[in-house]
Amino acid sequence: MIANRAADVTDSITMAISALAMKLKKEGQDVLSFGAGEPDFDTPDVIKQAAIKAIEQGKTKYTAATGIAELKEAVCAKFLKENGVGYSPAQIVISCGAKHSIFNAIMALINPGDEVIIPAPYWVSYPDQVQLCGGKPVFIETDDRSAFKITPQQLRDAITPKTKLFILNSPSNPTGSVYSRAELAALAEVLVEKQVLVLSDEIYEKLIYAGHEHVCIAALSEEIKALTILVNGVAKAYAMTGWRIGYTAAPPAIATAMGMIQSHSTSNPTTPAQWASVAALTQPIPEVEMMRCEFESRRVLMVEGLNQIPGVRCVMPAGAFYTFPNVSGLFGKTTLSGVVIRDSAQLCELLLKEALVACVPGSGFGAEGYIRLSYATSRSDIQRGIERIHQWVSALQ
Numbered sequence: 001m002i003a004n005r006a007a008d009v010t011d012s013i014t015m016a017i018s019a020l021a022m023k024l025k026k027e028g029q030d031v032l033s034f035g036a037g038e039p040d041f042d043t044p045d046v047i048k049q050a051a052i053k054a055i056e057q058g059k060t061k062y063t064a065a066t067g068i069a070e071l072k073e074a075v076c077a078k079f080l081k082e083n084g085v086g087y088s089p090a091q092i093v094i095s096c097g098a099k100h101s102i103f104n105a106i107m108a109l110i111n112p113g114d115e116v117i118i119p120a121p122y123w124v125s126y127p128d129q130v131q132l133c134g135g136k137p138v139f140i141e142t143d144d145r146s147a148f149k150i151t152p153q154q155l156r157d158a159i160t161p162k163t164k165l166f167i168l169n170s171p172s173n174p175t176g177s178v179y180s181r182a183e184l185a186a187l188a189e190v191l192v193e194k195q196v197l198v199l200s201d202e203i204y205e206k207l208i209y210a211g212h213e214h215v216c217i218a219a220l221s222e223e224i225k226a227l228t229i230l231v232n233g234v235a236k237a238y239a240m241t242g243w244r245i246g247y248t249a250a251p252p253a254i255a256t257a258m259g260m261i262q263s264h265s266t267s268n269p270t271t272p273a274q275w276a277s278v279a280a281l282t283q284p285i286p287e288v289e290m291m292r293c294e295f296e297s298r299r300v301l302m303v304e305g306l307n308q309i310p311g312v313r314c315v316m317p318a319g320a321f322y323t324f325p326n327v328s329g330l331f332g333k334t335t336l337s338g339v340v341i342r343d344s345a346q347l348c349e350l351l352l353k354e355a356l357v358a359c360v361p362g363s364g365f366g367a368e369g370y371i372r373l374s375y376a377t378s379r380s381d382i383q384r385g386i387e388r389i390h391q392w393v394s395a396l397q
């Protein structure tokens with residue numbers, strides 16, 4: 001009954017953990033969750049007020065399918081000022097979240113059989129979106145010893161005559177790794193030489209910590225800009241996950257194709273949310289830096305706590321709000337309840353049932369041997385949660 005394209009999509013391993021965490025919470029258990037994929041802060045007031053004003057002024061009707069002119073102009077100004085790359089409004093498509101932007105791009109570009117290179121660990125939706133469009137995800141493995149970053153040689157080796165697109169995500173979900181300017185320039189050189197398109201998902205760009213900078217790959221040269229689909233959104237930077245506004249800048253033919261697809265699927269993203277996003281991109285929002293500073297302190301708290309746990313090794317993430325510790329040192333050990341730990345999914349299930357801490361298995365991100373913990377949660381929960389994990393691990397045989 002179900003079409004192959006839907007039947008082939010993988011069921012999210014993270015959903016099983018979330019469902020179990022929810023069940024335990026309902027039963028009254030004090031579960032601490034490190035599963036969050038969104039800031040634990042409220043949307044700044046200036047942004048909320050802009051949406052309220054839009055509603056009061058009757059800005060509640062359809063807009064152009066690809067978004068309002070004011071928001072496209074704000075996006076162009078943002079790209080020019082913050083990322084050093086110039087686009088015209090016709091190259092901008094406003095969509096229902098960055099996830100939707102990425103889906104539109106893959107729909108516009110990928111034919112059945114086309115290969116899409118995705119570094120692993122990856123954000124869960126990339127491979128499934130590629131498969132939904134009939135494409136073939138091709139993974140490049142990385143590990144914590146290389147800070148989860150690919151080399152130009154690895155990229156070169158993965159490219160075949162069928163390669164259409166490379167997906168770059170810096171800062172990364174789930175690892176928090178960030179590519180430097182020199183590293184990006186070296187990757188761009190390969191992409192330009194081989195004429196492979198790059199989708200650069202920069203949704204975590206504002207969450208970058210001391211000693212690191214965000215560099216937009218499209219700003220490196222006109223040649224790489226001509227191959228780049230630049231994806232960003234308001235969700236993570238402005239604590240606006242529920243508003244569902246993402247945006248892309250792309251070469252004109254790609255932007256036009258994405259706009260057509262959107263016009264026949266969702267039409268415009270929600271009108272008041274577009275006006276709220278105009279405020280986010282054009283008004284001073286001091287909360288952005290406040291949130292970044294808070295995440296920065298929590299990051300250190302969590303990484304230091306994790307590295308004190310025997311068998312756990314965690315690199316300091318350079319951006320986003322996730323840690324991605326290597327937990328393979330715990331595999332083969334036996335719990336007090338007599339279970340031998342096999343893999344990250346089982347470890348997360350045990351941590352939830354026995355230590356009441358919810359983490360996400362690395363296998364869901366294409367990286368067995370790791371788990372993901374979000375620090376978009378309070379410092380006291382971080383301290384208590386890491387302490388619980390530490391105690392539970394200490395009892396392993």
Ligand SMILES: Cc1ncc(COP(=O)(O)O)c(C=O)c1O
Pocket residue numbers: 037096097098099100123169172173201203233234235241244245246
């Ligand atoms: C790497 C990455 N890209 C895109 C998205 C989607 O963002 P949005 O909420 O704007 O759809 C997320 C959300 O978790 C993400 O982690």
